[in-house]
Structures are given as structure tokens and as C-alpha cells.
Amino acid sequence: MTYVLIFLVAIAVLIFWVFGLYNGLVRLRNAVKNAWSQIDVQLKRRHDLIPNLVETVKGYAAHEKETLARVISARNFAMNAAGPAEAGRAEGALSGALKSLFAVSEAYPDLKANQNFLALQEELTSTENKIAFSRQAYNDAVMRYNNMTEVVPSNIIAGMFNFKASEFFEIVIPEEKDVPKVSF
Amino acid sequence: MECPVCRESMVVIEYRSIELDYCVGCMGVWFDRGEIELVLQAAGIPVTSDFLAFKTCDSKPREIMRPCPLCGKTMHKMNPPGGSVVLDQCPDEEGIWFDAGELSETIRNITGDDAGAVIQVLREYLGEALADPKK
Amino acid sequence: MWEIIQSNRRKSILLVIIMAVLLLLVGSVFGEYFVQSYQGGLILAFAIWLLLSILAYFQGRNLFLAISGAHKIQKADHPRLFNIVEEMKIAAALPAMPEIYLIDDPAPNAFAVGQNPEKAAVAVTTGLLNTLNRDELQGVIAHEVGHVVNRDTLFMSMIGVMLGTVVMLAEIARRTLFFGGGRRRSRSSSGAGQAQVIILIAGLALMIVAPLIARIIYLAASRKREYLADASAAVFTRYPEGLASALEKISVSPIRMRKVNSVTAPMYIINPLQKLHDTRDSLFSTHPAAKNRIQILRSMAGGSGYLEYDQAFRRITGESKAFLPASALKQPGIKPGLRKPAVETVIPTAAPDMTRMMTGAVITGAVITDGIQEPVTPQAKARETSDAVWKSKGYRFIRCECDAILKVPPDFKRTGVQCLRCNRVHELNPVPEPT
Structure with missing residues (x-):
């Protein structure tokens, strides 16, 4: 009788322990999802701002067709990126294209004095900052989640219930000289 | 601020x-300290003396005393x-109040120039009504 | 982050206990002299404390903002400030966007209030906006957000209430005992005279010492928390130089704040009442010396984490004890690297010259900070700030066809406003009643 009782208690403890690990994994995975959605909001915001910027710049610097076209194609490419790793590369290319656009705009004093342009520039740069700051939180969440899927014994549960490791998000800004080669 | x-x-x-x-009521204008110098500078007029350092009236003015809109x-x-x-x-030199027309008259008196650059600039900034009250 | 809040909380509890003991001591002596029962005094002290605490918890934030003359602003009023706060909200993982308030005061300063991170507010002066560039402003906002995240805003107001109660009770007791004594003396029998005198003197001594101790505890807590918020700011911005340079500018500013008193002073990023050039931390200063804070931030040896701050803190202050809990220093997963120093290219133009003004290019110089342009001439920056103040006070902005901008005060009575330049009359829609 006593042995049966001990056995039952042991089973119960084991079950609760597995539940605990499972719930922990779910919590961490949700944290990753949540952190990604924070980044996603900012990425969308950035994509929404760009057509406006391009229109404004066109009014003053129509000659810079090449730079403008590069920004547009980088934006379209970034909008279709799937997953954090791909998005990171695409957003990096977009950042590079924007950087050269702002560099080019230095030559147009009227454009630089345009209130709309200044406002857009502030918005875009701030959005970039926000992406950078939420990236930190996201990568921390991924690190914690991935750790749990890898260490014993939670990796057994992770394997059983198909918890896959998440991708990190790194924005890789291509070197200035590489930018012109981008063709999508 | 109150007029x-x-x-x-x-x-x-x-x-x-x-x-x-x-003031929309009397078309008088208030210049904060330094603001009038900016207008003059924009007109290319060297601002040698501090505009606010005018002499206080010796004789008793007939105009009624007014409160400073700032302090x-x-x-x-x-x-x-x-x-x-x-x-x-x-009194703390925070600014000057000009009744309608007083500004252009003052500038005219200081520069001794009736239709010069200063008046042109004033017109550009402050409009016809203020720069020349006679019109 | 969590470890720091936890360690903060443990230290706070100790301070609160010492404060509570002082409060109860003062309360019981007070009761003994005035109502002949120490229990009565205890209850009185407790009641005052409870009442003030409840008031401070639920209304302290609004009270504080009102005393300081702060006006709430929206994103449209000052987009850059709003963006910076949002960036720091994200960096600090605050659950909600703090409200932003503007104080119309030429002295550069800032503070944060709020009983919890969900209901936080940061307030900055117009002087701060005029004095600092974007990176510096970000440093200041990060410091304030740090106070919110570390729960300093709540703790300081709660412990401040305890200090206030102790000071108040002791003050009343001291005055009455000095000038005529309590009722107790008149009713006491002559036999107990000597013991009576001793108790009286002991009580008097307590009434003098207790508020002093309470104040020292309060200020020590305040100073520690300033360092901690600086460390948090470095972590959030990953750029300690921003805050360092801001502190430098704020601390050397000769302009004094208008609406400030000893109650509100500890809340600001730099004590507005502290004398300039104070370089030592004294028992009675609300903030650590700005010089030390700047030096620590600048000696973080290329890093921007809690570990680097802790090492720099020990090097500069000469303290051997770790400033932060060990767990926070060994936090995995955070590799704070120093951000690239912002490239500042100033395009100077001496005075606003005629040709430029006539062509409508109003910005006569611009600073490019990592691709950000902000007005750099003092006039342009001051204009941006004063516009924010006006918008926060309910001014309506009308752009006239002649290119002038009319800023109409909320209490303007007429139905139309005539442009000074071109005499065009602009109809004013009736002001929507605030709902």
C-alpha cells in the first residue's frame, strides 16, 4: 500500500514537473513572439514612412533617380522578408540605402530646410533607434528561449513538443561601397 | 500675454x-528683448547701440502708464x-511696446531715412499697416 | 534589471524600517507629552502617516506636476522629445508610454514621477530642450526612465512622506516643549520632579535628533538612486557620454529655476538648489556631486553595461564595495557595446542674413547627428521649444497665405484674427469644449 502511494506521488510530481517545463517553454516562446511583434511595428512604420520621404525628396532632387530607386527597391524587398534573419539583412540594406539618400540630400539646401523633410528624417532616424532598442530585448528573449530548448532536461520536452530554436535579429548594414551592387 | x-x-x-x-484690437506690437535687433540685422543694418537703452523721458509724459505684458x-x-x-x-528690460505706427516712426527718426532699406524690411516683416500708418 | 529592482527593494525595506522606528519613537514621545499616553501618540503618528501616504500614492504625481507648473504635451507639440521618450520606453521595456510634460523655465532640468511604470510621467524644462542636443536629451530621459524602472519615484515619495511626518511632529513638539511644555508638567506631582526633567530632556533631544537622522537616511537613499539611474541610463542608451555631457551642461548653467523648493528639489536630475562647484558628497546633499557622476560615466572604458559602471564607480569614489548586486553584473545575454560617437557636423552661419531669410530658408545652421538634423542656432531651437510650450497651453496655429504663422491664445475672444502682415482675416472655429 505504502509503495503504491509513494509511486503515485512520484508520478504526480513527475507530471507536474513536466508541466512546469512545458509551461516555461511556452512562456519563453511567447516572450519571443511578443518581442518580435514590437520590432515588427517599428519595421512597418519605417516602410510606411519611405514613400512619403521619396515623394518629398523628388520635389527637390529629381536628379537623384538612382538613389531614390535604390531606396524604393530596398523597401519593397524588406517588406517581403520572411523571418528575423532575412528581415535583418533586408533592413540592413534599407538602412544603407537611406543613409546614402540622406547623404545626397546634403547638397540640396532647400530640401534640408523643408519642414516636411526634417520631420520625416527625425521620424525615420527615431524609428531606426527604436528598432535597435527593441532588437536588444528581442535577442535577449531569443537567447533565453533557445537556451531552454538546448539544456537538459528541458530539451527533451522541447523535442517532444516541437519547440524549435528562434532566429536572432541582426541588422547588417552593407559597406558604403557595396551598396550600388544591390540588385533585387 | 495681455495687451x-x-x-x-x-x-x-x-x-x-x-x-x-x-494686439488685434489696437495693432500695437510687443518686441521681446533682442527680437527687434534680429529684424534690424536681417535688414543689414548694424545694430550699434542696444535698442533698449534709450533714455528715459526727462519731461513727464502725457501718456498714461501701462503695465508690462511680461512681468x-x-x-x-x-x-x-x-x-x-x-x-x-x-523696467527689467524684457521688451518694448510700440503703439500702432510708433515703430516705423522710431526707425525713421533714428536712421533719418524715409523710404530706405529699414522701412522696406519692416514692411516685409510687419506688413503695410504697421510700417506706414499714414496709408 | 530584475536583480537591481530586487536589491533595491531589500535596501529600501531596511530604510523604511529605520524610518518607521523613528516615526513611532517620535509619535510615542509626542503622545506622552500631549495626551499623556504613548499609544495615543502612536495612533496619531500612524494616522498622519497613513493619510499622507495615501495622498502621495494616488495624488502625489499630479500634485507634483501642478506645483512645478508642468503642462502635458502631445507628439505633435515636440516630435523629437516624444520620439526620444518612446525610444527609452522601448530600451527600458516599460509597459506603457510615459506622459510627457513641459515646464516653461529657462533653467535646464528634468524629473520623473509616477507610482508605477504604468503611470509614469517625465517632465523637462524648456531650458533643457534649448540647451541639449539629441544625444544629451536622450541621456537625461534615460536617467528619468531609469528612476521609474528602479521604482525610485514611488520609493522616494513614500519615504519622503515618512520624513515629512517625523519632521512635522518633532517640530510641533519641540516648539511646545520649549515654550511652556505640555500639560503633563502642570499635573505632575513634585515627587517625580527629577525623573520628569530627565524624561523631558530625553524627549527634547529625540525631537531634535530624529528629524536629522531621518533626513540623512532620506538623502543617502536619494544619492544612491541617482547613481543607479545614471547606470541605467548608460545601459538604456548604450552611450554614457550623452548623459555625461548633459550633466555637464546642466550643472554649469547659471540659470536658477523659478518654481522650486526643498520638497521638489530632490526629484530633479540635478538639484536645482545646490550650489555650483560643489564637488563633495555631503551628508545633506540630495544628489551626488555632478562632477563625480560625470567622471564615472566618462570612465566606463568603452562599455555601457552595469559592470562597467560599477567598476568606474569604485574607481572614482574610492569605495571598495560593489555598487550593484553581483547577479546584475553577471547578467548573461547582454553585451552592451558603446555606440559609435555621434558625428556632429555644424554648418555655421553667423547671423541670419538677408538673402537666406528672403528665400525662406529659416534654418540657418543644422547639426547632423547620425543622420539626424536638428536646429542648431539658439534662435531656431528656442523657437521649436516655445512652439511646444504654446501648443501645450492650447494655442492654435494658423498659417497665413502670406507665410506668416499666427499663434492664437486659447482665451482669444474674437471670432476672427487679422494677420499683422497682410491684413487677411482668418475665421476662428469655436474652440471645442474640453470633454
């Missing part, structure tokens, strides 16, 4: 980064050189 003459809320006007307060203290009456215009100046 020191009609006690109405004054409207702020900004034009090409220069800003001043005016509320009674403003000093003062008399810019070369004419009989009587202006009101904040």
Missing part, C-alpha cells in the same frame, strides 16, 4: 523665424533720439 492698452489676449506672429506679439510691473516711458515718440519699456 497693455486694451487688455486683450495678444496674438503671436512668426515670420521667417522672427516672432512678435501684437506686470509699470513700464518706463522712454524717448528714442531724434523725435517725439514716447515708447513704453519694461
Whole structure:
């Protein structure tokens, strides 16, 4: 009788322990999802701002067709990126294209004095900052989640219930000289 | 800010980064310290003397005393050189009040120039009505 | 982050206990002299404390903002400030966007209030906006957000209430005992005279010492928390130089704040009442010396984490004890690297010259900070700030066809406003009643 009782208690403890690990994994995975959605909001915001910027710049610097076209194609490419790793590369290319656009705009004093342009520039740069700051939180969440899927014994549960490791998000800004080669 | 003459809320006007307060009721204008120098500088006129350092009236002015729209203290009456215009100046030199037309008259008296660059610039900034009250 | 809040909380509890003991001591002596029962005094002290605490918890934030003359602003009023706060909200993982308030005061300063991170507010002066560039402003906002995240805003107001109660009770007791004594003396029998005198003197001594101790505890807590918020700011911005340079500018500013008193002073990023050039931390200063804070931030040896701050803190202050809990220093997963120093290219133009103004290019110089342009001439920056103040006070902005901008005060009575330049009359829609 006593042995049966001990056995039952042991089973119960084991079950609760597995539940605990499972719930922990779910919590961490949700944290990753949540952190990604924070980044996603900012990425969308950035994509929404760009057509406006391009229109404004066109009014003053129509000659810079090449730079403008590069920004547009980088934006379209970034909008279709799937997953954090791909998005990171695409957003990096977009950042590079924007950087050269702002560099080019230095030559147009009227454009630089345009209130709309200044406002857009502030918005875009701030959005970039926000992406950078939420990236930190996201990568921390991924690190914690991935750790749990890898260490014993939670990796057994992770394997059983198909918890896959998440991708990190790194924005890789291509070197200035590489930018012109981008063709999508 | 309240107009020191009609006690109405004054409207702020900004034009090409220069800003001043005016009263829609009496069309008087208030210049914060340094603001009038900005207008003059923009006109290419060297501002040698501090515009706010005009002499206080020696004789007793006939105009009634008015409160400063910024600090509320009674403003000093003062008399810019070369004419009989009587202006009101904040005792702490926070700014000057010009009744309608007083500004253009003051500038005219100081520069001795009737249709010169200064008046042109004033017109550009402050409009016909203010720069030349006679019209 | 969590470890720091936890360690903060443990230290706070100790301070609160010492404060509570002082409060109860003062309360019981007070009761003994005035109502002949120490229990009565205890209850009185407790009641005052409870009442003030409840008031401080639920209304302290609004009270504080009102005393300081702060006006709430929206994103449209000052987009850059709003963006910076949002960036720091994200960096600090605050659950909600703090409200932003503007104080119309030429002295550069800032503070944060709020009983919890969900209901936080940061307030900055117009002087701060005029004095600092974007990076510096970000440093200041990060410091304030740090106070919110570390729960300093709540703790300081709660412990401040305890200090206030102790000071108040002791003050009343001291005055009455000095000038005529309590009722107790008149009713006491002559036999107990000597013991009576001793108790009286002991009580008097307590009433003098207790508020002093309470104040020292309060200020020590305040100073520690300033360092901690600086460390948090470095972590959030990953750029300690921003805050360092801001502190430098704020601390050397000769302009004094208008609406400030000894109650509100500890809340600001730099004590507005502290004398300039104070370089030592004294028992009675609300903030650590700005010089030390700047030096620590600048000696973080290329890093921007809690570990680097802790090492720099020990090097500069000469203290051997770790400033932060060990767990926070060994936090995995955070590799704070120093951000690239912002490249500042100033395009100077001396005075606003005629040709430029006539062509409508109003910005006569611009600073490019990592691709950000902000007005750099003092006039342009001051204009941006004063516009924010006006918008926060309910001014309506009208752009006239003649290119002038009319800023109409909320209490403007007429139905139309005439432009000074071109005499055009602009109809004013009736002001929508605030709902």
C-alpha cells in the first residue's frame, strides 16, 4: 500500500514537473513572439514612412533617380522578408540605402530646410533607434528561449513538443561601397 | 500675454523665424528683448547701440502708464533720439511696446531715412499697416 | 534589471524600517507629552502617516506636476522629445508610454514621477530642450526612465512622506516643549520632579535628533538612486557620454529655476538648489556631486553595461564595495557595446542674413547627428521649444497665405484674427469644449 502511494506521488510530481517545463517553454516562446511583434511595428512604420520621404525628396532632387530607386527597391524587398534573419539583412540594406539618400540630400539646401523633410528624417532616424532598442530585448528573449530548448532536461520536452530554436535579429548594414551592387 | 492698452489676449506672429506679439484690437506690437535687433540685422543694418537703452523721458509724459505684458510691473516711458515718440519699456528690460505706427516712426527718426532699406524690411516683416500708418 | 529592482527593494525595506522606528519613537514621545499616553501618540503618528501616504500614492504625481507648473504635451507639440521618450520606453521595456510634460523655465532640468511604470510621467524644462542636443536629451530621459524602472519615484515619495511626518511632529513638539511644555508638567506631582526633567530632556533631544537622522537616511537613499539611474541610463542608451555631457551642461548653467523648493528639489536630475562647484558628497546633499557622476560615466572604458559602471564607480569614489548586486553584473545575454560617437557636423552661419531669410530658408545652421538634423542656432531651437510650450497651453496655429504663422491664445475672444502682415482675416472655429 505504502509503495503504491509513494509511486503515485512520484508520478504526480513527475507530471507536474513536466508541466512546469512545458509551461516555461511556452512562456519563453511567447516572450519571443511578443518581442518580435514590437520590432515588427517599428519595421512597418519605417516602410510606411519611405514613400512619403521619396515623394518629398523628388520635389527637390529629381536628379537623384538612382538613389531614390535604390531606396524604393530596398523597401519593397524588406517588406517581403520572411523571418528575423532575412528581415535583418533586408533592413540592413534599407538602412544603407537611406543613409546614402540622406547623404545626397546634403547638397540640396532647400530640401534640408523643408519642414516636411526634417520631420520625416527625425521620424525615420527615431524609428531606426527604436528598432535597435527593441532588437536588444528581442535577442535577449531569443537567447533565453533557445537556451531552454538546448539544456537538459528541458530539451527533451522541447523535442517532444516541437519547440524549435528562434532566429536572432541582426541588422547588417552593407559597406558604403557595396551598396550600388544591390540588385533585387 | 495681455495687451497693455486694451487688455486683450495678444496674438503671436512668426515670420521667417522672427516672432512678435501684437494686439488685434489696437495693432500695437510687443518686441521681446533682442527680437527687434534680429529684424534690424536681417535688414543689414548694424545694430550699434542696444535698442533698449534709450533714455528715459526727462519731461513727464502725457501718456498714461501701462503695465508690462511680461512681468506686470509699470513700464518706463522712454524717448528714442531724434523725435517725439514716447515708447513704453519694461523696467527689467524684457521688451518694448510700440503703439500702432510708433515703430516705423522710431526707425525713421533714428536712421533719418524715409523710404530706405529699414522701412522696406519692416514692411516685409510687419506688413503695410504697421510700417506706414499714414496709408 | 530584475536583480537591481530586487536589491533595491531589500535596501529600501531596511530604510523604511529605520524610518518607521523613528516615526513611532517620535509619535510615542509626542503622545506622552500631549495626551499623556504613548499609544495615543502612536495612533496619531500612524494616522498622519497613513493619510499622507495615501495622498502621495494616488495624488502625489499630479500634485507634483501642478506645483512645478508642468503642462502635458502631445507628439505633435515636440516630435523629437516624444520620439526620444518612446525610444527609452522601448530600451527600458516599460509597459506603457510615459506622459510627457513641459515646464516653461529657462533653467535646464528634468524629473520623473509616477507610482508605477504604468503611470509614469517625465517632465523637462524648456531650458533643457534649448540647451541639449539629441544625444544629451536622450541621456537625461534615460536617467528619468531609469528612476521609474528602479521604482525610485514611488520609493522616494513614500519615504519622503515618512520624513515629512517625523519632521512635522518633532517640530510641533519641540516648539511646545520649549515654550511652556505640555500639560503633563502642570499635573505632575513634585515627587517625580527629577525623573520628569530627565524624561523631558530625553524627549527634547529625540525631537531634535530624529528629524536629522531621518533626513540623512532620506538623502543617502536619494544619492544612491541617482547613481543607479545614471547606470541605467548608460545601459538604456548604450552611450554614457550623452548623459555625461548633459550633466555637464546642466550643472554649469547659471540659470536658477523659478518654481522650486526643498520638497521638489530632490526629484530633479540635478538639484536645482545646490550650489555650483560643489564637488563633495555631503551628508545633506540630495544628489551626488555632478562632477563625480560625470567622471564615472566618462570612465566606463568603452562599455555601457552595469559592470562597467560599477567598476568606474569604485574607481572614482574610492569605495571598495560593489555598487550593484553581483547577479546584475553577471547578467548573461547582454553585451552592451558603446555606440559609435555621434558625428556632429555644424554648418555655421553667423547671423541670419538677408538673402537666406528672403528665400525662406529659416534654418540657418543644422547639426547632423547620425543622420539626424536638428536646429542648431539658439534662435531656431528656442523657437521649436516655445512652439511646444504654446501648443501645450492650447494655442492654435494658423498659417497665413502670406507665410506668416499666427499663434492664437486659447482665451482669444474674437471670432476672427487679422494677420499683422497682410491684413487677411482668418475665421476662428469655436474652440471645442474640453470633454
